Amino acid sequence: MASTVTTSKRPGYGQLLRTPGAWTFLLPGFAARQPFAMLTIGIVLLVQHTTGSYGSAGAVAAVTGVSMALFAPQSGKLADRFGQRAVLLPGVLVHTASVSVLTALALADAPLWVLFAAAVPAGASVPQVGPMVRARWAAKLDGSPLMKTAAAFESVTDEFTFVVGPVLATALCTGVHPAAGLIAEATLTLVGGLFFAAQKRTQPAVGHLSGDLGGQRRVSAISLPGVRVLVVAFLGIGSVFGGMQVSLTAFTEEIGNPGANGVLYGIFAAGNMLAGIVCGAVAWKSGPRRQMVIGYVGLTLAASALWAVDSPALLAVLGLLVGLCIAPALISGYTLVEPLVPATARTEAFTWLTGAVALGQAAAVTTAGQLADAHGSAAGFAVPLVGTALALITLLALGSRLTPASAGATGAGLIAARGASGKDHRARVTVD
Template sequence: MAARRTVDNPTRVGYGALLRTPGAWTFLAPAFAARLPYAMLSLGIVLLVLDTHGSYGTAGLVAAVSAVAQALIGPQTGRLADRYGQSAVLLPSVVVHAVSVGALIALAVGHAPVWTLFLAAAPAGASVPQIGAMVRARWVSRLSDSPATLNTAFAFESVTDEFTFVIGPVLAGAIATTLNPSAGLIAEAVLTVAGGLAFAAQRSTAPARHPGTAGVKRASALASPGVRLLAVSFLGVGTVFGAMQVSITAFTRSAGQEGMSGIVYGVFAGGSMLAGVLYGLIAWRNSARQRMLGCYALLVLGCSTLWAMPNLTALAVAGLFCGLAIAPTLITGYTLVESLVADGAKTEAFTWLTGAIGLGLAAGSTVAGVLIDGHGASGGFLVPVVGSGLGLVALLTLRRLLVPPSTPSRTVARGGTVGAGQASVLTPAALD
């Protein structure tokens, strides 16, 4: 049999067709409410601790502890979700999260020692529901026979992620500055509980559990070298998110316009969202690996100008162009990782990437906070270009690891926005 077979008369798979997937809206609506707090937590912590303890370094460090805990524990909850089901993991997670955030607020407002803030921030981050990974796993479960539609779903999810990063920081910043810094985190906890419980209730669309075989140890998704490489590259993307949040906050404060921090960050995320929408509508002809390298190189280029911006307007424009490379990079990364792991490890694999972003966010916010305390707001903007630059070096050096493992054949779509009826059957070598 020939290595490739293409069915004629292709049709494009757009977002409208995707959203008409039976049952899609039953989990998409609550998922949006549940993932919105993900974009509010870090900035909410920064604003609260900055108000109560007066140091960017301390604020960034507390946010970093939360992000590190999320990065380390998130993949484990993803693995448990693959094994025992999403609802079984979500229900205790949202309870722990609400209690931990409440404790963090009480300690910060009470001017408790910094080390006690770490004790509350760690479980707050560890218990963040991994909604984005769980939604992607639901798409994989429902669209496994339509790779073209699945790739469009990944684009839609990245756009949704970016939309939450447009709305989340603006919402957290507005609530914190209009009411008080505590209110931003209170809103985050309420949305987490309400959205998480509503999402958990949608059991009919959840992927099948993979409890495993007695006496057989299941390999972690991280055992794949390609997954590890993508996690490293997403770590670089995370440094961009973390450093931007802290640096923009410092830049707007130094300019006497602190209330603009959420808006400027929203412009950055808005550029990513726009690029993600357009990316999902293009029938790409080159391989996902090539697109990953190209998008990541553009990200490094966009980050390279941030430190030199003289005012808020210039910073917003530079942030917009930087953001244009974010969503395409993430979409392509999630597309690649899905091809690198077997069924039963999808949620865990997606969560490793999400966790890597959180770990990078922690490192980025911490280093940026230290640089800002010592050298001013512009110093914090050096972190995104260094972090993303190291990620690009790793991708270029080890790009061969992104080729899926050898299997008899794999059905994929040409480009990613082509209809399910015209999928191609490719050997693994043809994917590159």
């Protein structure tokens, strides 16, 4: 049963963080999600060191990202069915072992195909701590105005992770040992994941495959049209992350100042963090669906000018604008999921979105890299534009599926109302 949360007219972060039991899963969850941002850069730096090829390093990292995107929803589905702890404990152990094997093989100069094979379980077993934290917020704040604040808080946390994680991994790989980044990633996964799994009291209720949970039948999140629309939209966000990473690197190398890459990407990430903070602190009059469309319009417009810029200063400004537009799109998407799916499929739904970002990022890294090699960084910057434009077209064409069909729904997917006759009357909250 969801906790009762009293909210003011303008719920803020202070009120959110006073939610009973929140800190018990936030702190270990923060440690456990750091490896998600360290894995890709750790693989790139280690494999590049052992093979001398950025292309090979990027390919191994892309295999990891695709594996995570494909297996993450299955992890979420199992967590909804058997509980987060039951999935996390073996997952953390498998991931730690897989990353250790991949590290040892890279240091032993194993053939590239062997590294590809080792990258599959390393990516497939990445603990889905971010979606699990969001599922815990959803269970505690069911029907509360604080849910959007929680979505904003998680977006800021994700962005902070993607700023700190790569910096930490890079510092360890360059200052200690090329394998130190992946060793730290595996260690944080093991320690943080086990502590997070130990927080059983805040774990969402576990449903049953064929039964009901609070009057709700079990359904697969991806079977709901609204979730599929959001998955396509989040592929566009992934294309921005992947395209920006590769194209910024190519741009700074073209101008003879590769050290500026960290500054430019930091400005891009800072824009995302700033917008996330504002989105969670302000009570907006427009709904999340409209905010998501507006965010994608701004994102597409900002990305449309990236390819034409040849000045680091102008690129920094555009990168900031792109970052400012990402957070509203992300936060609105995560907010829209909660009323579209039943509680028995929340973790799965969140992992579909996280997996979509990872898949879009992996595809963008590969595509942008090939375009940048062949035609320069300007061609690489076309990837975020195409990705966001396609996502925007999808939202405009199929946005009605993001609105629950039942005006009285409280965010459960299938809601049971017992009538005077004693029979259950259920109404779907998704629109086909």
